[in-house]
Amino acid sequence: MARRTKAEADETRVKLLDAAEQVFFEKGVARASLNEIAQRAGATRGAVYWHFKDKVDVFTSMLDRICMPFEEICDDKYGELAPLDRIRRSIYAVFDSMDGDERRRKVFDTALFKLEYVGELESVREGHVESFACSQRKFAADLEEASQQDQVQMQMTPQEAALGLHSLFVGLIHGWVLNEGNFPLRSMGEKAVEAYLTGLGFGPSKLPAASSGL
Numbered sequence: 001m002a003r004r005t006k007a008e009a010d011e012t013r014v015k016l017l018d019a020a021e022q023v024f025f026e027k028g029v030a031r032a033s034l035n036e037i038a039q040r041a042g043a044t045r046g047a048v049y050w051h052f053k054d055k056v057d058v059f060t061s062m063l064d065r066i067c068m069p070f071e072e073i074c075d076d077k078y079g080e081l082a083p084l085d086r087i088r089r090s091i092y093a094v095f096d097s098m099d100g101d102e103r104r105r106k107v108f109d110t111a112l113f114k115l116e117y118v119g120e121l122e123s124v125r126e127g128h129v130e131s132f133a134c135s136q137r138k139f140a141a142d143l144e145e146a147s148q149q150d151q152v153q154m155q156m157t158p159q160e161a162a163l164g165l166h167s168l169f170v171g172l173i174h175g176w177v178l179n180e181g182n183f184p185l186r187s188m189g190e191k192a193v194e195a196y197l198t199g200l201g202f203g204p205s206k207l208p209a210a211s212s213g214l
Contacts, residue, residue: 013051015041017065020058025106028114029059029121056120063124066107069094069173070131073138083142083149084197088205090138091169091193095186098173108177136166143200152201161200168196 019040023032034048034055041047052058072094078086098104117125140162147154154161172192176185194205 009051012041012043012047016043016048016051016058017062020062021103021107021110024059024062024110024114029055029110030116034058054120056124059115059121060124062107063111066104067097068111068128068131069098069169070128070135072097073135073169074131076138083146084202084205087139087142087146087165087197088193092186092190094169094173095189098176099185100181102181105177105181108173112174112177132166136162139165146202150202154200165193165196168192 016037019037020032023036023040026032027036032055035045037058038045038048048058052061073090075090078089081089098108115121117128140158143154143161143165144158146152147158156164169189172185172189176183198204
């Protein structure tokens with residue numbers, strides 16, 4: 001019986017987070033209410049407070065189900081590869097995971113364009129800033145190592161090159177989300193990233209192209 005009760009509670013939590021994704025996307029975080037989320041999930045307001053402290057907790061729990069792009073870049077799961085291949089693999093893995101995923105696009109739309117990171121949500125912003133800085137540092141370290149290995153003399157510092165690459169990466173995601181996924185993120189993103197790396201002086205990628213997958 002205890003196991004069944006826990007299973008039912010877990011199911012309710014999932015339904016509440018699914019409902020939160022929809023309500024936050026439709027109304028924005030500030031205008032959404034816990035009552036609306038509960039009703040959309042077919043639950044009570046009391047059920048919301050059983051699982052979550054407040055609306056911020058609902059929002060952050062919703063984001064926790066979808067790994068954010070900066071966090072994926074910071075994950076060093078491609079550490080055994082050459083530095084440029086680490087960069088490419090990590091970026092293209094993000095593009096692949098988002099391309100065609102309507103649910104994930106809507107969550108990013110909410111996080112990017114339907115939320116004010118002030119007041120009680122300031123801590124969420126601080127977390128994003130930390131992940132942003134981590135991913136940019138990783139790009140800089142990999143670019144510096146790649147320039148040494150390939151004997152490439154970049155016309156800017158690794159930190160400056162990383163900032164440009166990071167801005168390209170973020171800009172592609174923002175544009176894709178803002179325009180409701182109306183272009184193929186992986187194939188267009190790959191072309192843009194390869195053009196940028198070529199401009200820095202690096203040779204072409206030896207990884208499979210977008211049409212072949214990773």
